[in-house]
Amino acid sequence: MTVLALLHHAGGSAAVFRRLTQLLPDDIRLVVAELPGRGRRWREPPLHTAEEAVRDLTDLLTKEVGADDELSIFGHSMGAYLGLGVAAALERRGGPRCAVLFASANLAPQLGSPLFADGTADVSDEEVLECAARFDALDARLLSHPHIADRAVSLLRSDFDVCDSFVRTMSRTVTESRIVVCRGQQDVFGDEHTDPWQWRSVQPLTTLTFPGGHLYLEAAGAEPLAAAIASVMSEPAQSRT
Numbered sequence: 001m002t003v004l005a006l007l008h009h010a011g012g013s014a015a016v017f018r019r020l021t022q023l024l025p026d027d028i029r030l031v032v033a034e035l036p037g038r039g040r041r042w043r044e045p046p047l048h049t050a051e052e053a054v055r056d057l058t059d060l061l062t063k064e065v066g067a068d069d070e071l072s073i074f075g076h077s078m079g080a081y082l083g084l085g086v087a088a089a090l091e092r093r094g095g096p097r098c099a100v101l102f103a104s105a106n107l108a109p110q111l112g113s114p115l116f117a118d119g120t121a122d123v124s125d126e127e128v129l130e131c132a133a134r135f136d137a138l139d140a141r142l143l144s145h146p147h148i149a150d151r152a153v154s155l156l157r158s159d160f161d162v163c164d165s166f167v168r169t170m171s172r173t174v175t176e177s178r179i180v181v182c183r184g185q186q187d188v189f190g191d192e193h194t195d196p197w198q199w200r201s202v203q204p205l206t207t208l209t210f211p212g213g214h215l216y217l218e219a220a221g222a223e224p225l226a227a228a229i230a231s232v233m234s235e236p237a238q239s240r241t
Contacts, residue, residue: 001069002233003096005031005061007079007086009105009215010159011132011152013038016076020217023226028233031064033057035162037155046158048119050166054085058093061086065096072233073177074102076217078159081109081166084200087175100232101175101201104182105214107193108200109171114164120157128156134188174200180232181207182225184216206232 004024006017014032021030035053037046047053065071071090075083080103087098115131116123179201181194191207198205208228210221217225 001029001066002027003029003031003065003069003071004229004233005033005057005065005071005073005083005086007033007057007073007075007083008035009077009079010163011156012076012078015039016215016218018218019222020226023223025230028230029069031061033060035159037158046155048158048161048165050082050085050162050170053082053162054089054170057082057086058089061090061096062093067095069096070233071096071098072100072102072229073098074104074182074229076104077106077214078163080104080106081163081170084109084173084175084179085166085170087177088173091176098175098177100180101177102180102182102229102232103194103197104217105184105187105189107189108196109167109173110199111193111196112163112167112171114167115160116164119164120160123157125153128153128160131160132156174202176202178203179205181205182228183207183209184212184214184221185209186213187216188214 008014008016014034017032034041035047035056036044047056073083073087083101083103087101090097120128179197181197183189183194194207210216210224212219212221
């Protein structure tokens with residue numbers, strides 16, 4: 001069976017993939033993962049390190065994906081980093097193995113620097129929101145409701161800690177998976193930011209661009225993105241290596 005795991009961005013949830021999941025072909029089984037603190041896992045305390053997040057997602061995929069399934073991972077923004085960590089962790093465990101990592105809307109991790117030098121504990125809500133706004137990572141409509149706004153800021157804090165932890169401790173991770181970079185044409189990341197993803201895989205890099213900005217997968221880029229994912233995943237295994 002062909003399986004695609006979807007990993008969301010910082011401050012996000014499975015909801016970011018709603019349109020994409022409607023456009024992907026039925027013969028791809030989807031595993032839409034969520035980190036603790038949101039969606040169906042809203043009662044669970046959020047995580048604050050990349051090690052915890054990678055272990056959580058790796059455990060999930062080990063349960064959800066069979067050893068003989070053809071697994072690919074699509075990770076958006078923060079999810080691109082976690083997807084790299086999960087692909088490498090699955091290789092260490094001996095399966096299931098990730099054939100293709102779609103690294104969406106993020107610069108190569110070795111180019112990253114921590115968003116907050118000492119974590120988010122002593123950072124104001126305004127600074128957290130300003131950071132999210134730089135990447136168009138939060139729907140401004142959510143901030144009109146105080147309870148939802150507090151929840152959103154709390155999740156952003158934990159997810160930014162996860163991102164910073166990844167940059168500090170896991171940015172040199174290498175996978176055997178083929179990496180396909182996906183990005184919006186109006187995103188802040190260009191070739192100089194994404195070409196170095198090449199060094200995170202033992203296989204040649206592919207880069208695909210789509211209409212839109214950082215959240216292109218929710219807008220005009222959704223249809224061509226779905227078509228591109230389906231095309232790559234339908235290639236014979238020997239053509240992807």
